[in-house]
Amino acid sequence: MASRLFDRLGALLRADAHGVVDALEERSLMLKQHLREAELELLQKRARVGALVEEEARLRDDHERRAKAVAALDEDVAMALSGGKEDLARFAVRRLLPEQRELQALAALIEDVASSREKLADRLAEQEEAFESLKQRARTHLAHAARSAESELGDLETGVADEEIELELLRRRGAMAGGTA
Numbered sequence: 001m002a003s004r005l006f007d008r009l010g011a012l013l014r015a016d017a018h019g020v021v022d023a024l025e026e027r028s029l030m031l032k033q034h035l036r037e038a039e040l041e042l043l044q045k046r047a048r049v050g051a052l053v054e055e056e057a058r059l060r061d062d063h064e065r066r067a068k069a070v071a072a073l074d075e076d077v078a079m080a081l082s083g084g085k086e087d088l089a090r091f092a093v094r095r096l097l098p099e100q101r102e103l104q105a106l107a108a109l110i111e112d113v114a115s116s117r118e119k120l121a122d123r124l125a126e127q128e129e130a131f132e133s134l135k136q137r138a139r140t141h142l143a144h145a146a147r148s149a150e151s152e153l154g155d156l157e158t159g160v161a162d163e164e165i166e167l168e169l170l171r172r173r174g175a176m177a178g179g180t181a
Contacts, residue, residue: 028142035138038131045124052117059113063106070099 073096080089 028145031138031142035135038134042124042128042131045120045127049117049121049124052113052120056110056113056117059106059110063103063110066099066103066106070096070103073099 073092076092077089077096080086080092
């Protein structure tokens with residue numbers, strides 16, 4: 001009867017230790033998952049910064065093309081006026097004004113995109129720094145949790161084996177039988 005009690009107690013302790021290890025492993029898995037999700041968010045922000053850089057470059061190219069067109073139309077207006085051709089100057093001004101408005105709108109858009117890119121790049125740099133710090137703390141925590149789990153399991157499993165209990169009980173029964181005879 002005592003043997004079954006010790007067997008059950010040993011099984012209960014091992015189950016409890018395994019439960020603790022399982023809980024630690026579950027927390028470790030959740031921590032690793034959160035790190036992966038944070039890293040994916042950083043990758044998406046990097047891609048967004050890259051897209052803003054490309055958009056800004058495209059807008060600057062378009063701005064440069066339009067600036068050349070505005071300069072050419074401006075020269076046409078000046079040439080028509082110097083030649084006394086009022087009708088031709090009006091025609092060139094009619095084409096020049098919408099181009100100038102578009103050029104101004106492009107300049108404002110370039111400023112907005114550049115500002116957004118800079119803000120996002122700054123935020124990304126801060127978050128990448130925080131992520132590296134978090135990653136280091138997580139590694140430390142995971143290593144500590146693994147050592148704790150190994151230590152706890154080791155203490156319970158190497159403390160007293162079932163066979164040792166059985167042998168001790170046999171010795172005591174033998175001593176009791178020998179001492180009462």
